[in-house]
Amino acid sequence: MPATVSDNGRLIYEAYDRRSRFVWFDRHGQQVGAIGDAARQGDPVATPDGFEVLSWKGDEAAVDLWLDDVRRGTSSRVTFSGLDVLPIWSPDADETIFRSSRSGPGDLYRKSLRRTAPEVLLLKSAARKDPTDWSLDGRYLLYDNYDFGEGNKTSDIWVLPLFGEGTPTRYAASPFSKWAGRFSPDLRWVAYDADDTGKPEVYVQAFPATNDRWRVSTSGGDEPHWRRDGRELFYLAPDGWLTAVSVSRRGASLDFGAPQRLFQIARKYTVLRNLFAVSADGAHFLVDTPIQDAAAVPLTVVLNWPAGLPK
Numbered sequence: 001m002p003a004t005v006s007d008n009g010r011l012i013y014e015a016y017d018r019r020s021r022f023v024w025f026d027r028h029g030q031q032v033g034a035i036g037d038a039a040r041q042g043d044p045v046a047t048p049d050g051f052e053v054l055s056w057k058g059d060e061a062a063v064d065l066w067l068d069d070v071r072r073g074t075s076s077r078v079t080f081s082g083l084d085v086l087p088i089w090s091p092d093a094d095e096t097i098f099r100s101s102r103s104g105p106g107d108l109y110r111k112s113l114r115r116t117a118p119e120v121l122l123l124k125s126a127a128r129k130d131p132t133d134w135s136l137d138g139r140y141l142l143y144d145n146y147d148f149g150e151g152n153k154t155s156d157i158w159v160l161p162l163f164g165e166g167t168p169t170r171y172a173a174s175p176f177s178k179w180a181g182r183f184s185p186d187l188r189w190v191a192y193d194a195d196d197t198g199k200p201e202v203y204v205q206a207f208p209a210t211n212d213r214w215r216v217s218t219s220g221g222d223e224p225h226w227r228r229d230g231r232e233l234f235y236l237a238p239d240g241w242l243t244a245v246s247v248s249r250r251g252a253s254l255d256f257g258a259p260q261r262l263f264q265i266a267r268k269y270t271v272l273r274n275l276f277a278v279s280a281d282g283a284h285f286l287v288d289t290p291i292q293d294a295a296a297v298p299l300t301v302v303l304n305w306p307a308g309l310p311k
Contacts, residue, residue: 039057064080085098097131104125122141129145129158132182157170171209180224217235222236242262266289
């Protein structure tokens with residue numbers, strides 16, 4: 001509840017309800033289902049069949065990971081540190097990797113979801129690290145590295161091998177910020193956001209990184225997601241429109257269709273990474289939908305507010 005106080009004893013605050021619901025929509029923006037009740041939650045990631053959803057739930061005091069199971073109608077707490085966010089699924093949906101600030105600005109932890117076992121510290125450093133994708137072959141993790149130490153850059157994409165010595169490396173050298181990387185299903189490409197033009201745009205580049213790179217969005221874009229067969233890419237336009245772009249192979253290269261607007265998403269007041277998730281066939285979208293329109297929240301003015309304080 002943002003608030004400000006004036007010198008003449010006036011208190012102004014915005015009573016915004018920060019709860020949201022995870023709602024399934026079809027490609028026309030029609031609601032086709034929902035998961036769980038309204039809560040202070042965010043960054044939903046669904047299994048390919050859509051029956052299980054990982055997210056964070058909590059408030060300013062404590063945030064942990066939860067697992068919603070549609071078939072069983074249950075919601076189970078996964079972590080208990082009070083400082084855990086940004087889960088991603090393993091390819092077999094048996095594990096998750098997430099960010100925790102329990103012992104630093106944001107380190108990577110790995111945890112089994114099918115057996116009782118403590119989470120394992122995967123990567124620790126002085127920088128904040130946000131996991132964004134786990135390759136379908138299970139061998140690589142993409143994460144955003146926020147070290148705020150390279151000129152005007154705030155973030156960069158790094159690759160963590162989940163085999164051998166597991167030494168992380170920068171994905172692609174660039175003077176611009178990059179974030180939200182996602183592997184194509186065949187592991188030949190990475191879709192990501194970058195601010196080369198001065199605003200977020202969606203790009204696709206080869207993996208491992210080469211000079212093969214395309215700008216996919218035309219007037220701003222954020223949060224790219226691949227369809228499971230790699231033939232379509234989805235992202236959010238600056239005005240909240242969920243946008244689809246067809247992808248086709250041309251030899252060793254790619255062709256991208258013109259962006260097609262699907263439906264407009266209600267923006268949340270804040271979001272860490274995932275405002276939406278995509279079903280495997282690209283026919284349905286799980287959207288983190290606020291229960292209150294942030295643009296319609298009224299401001300409340302309290303006169304002589306110190307008089308109400310206990311003496």
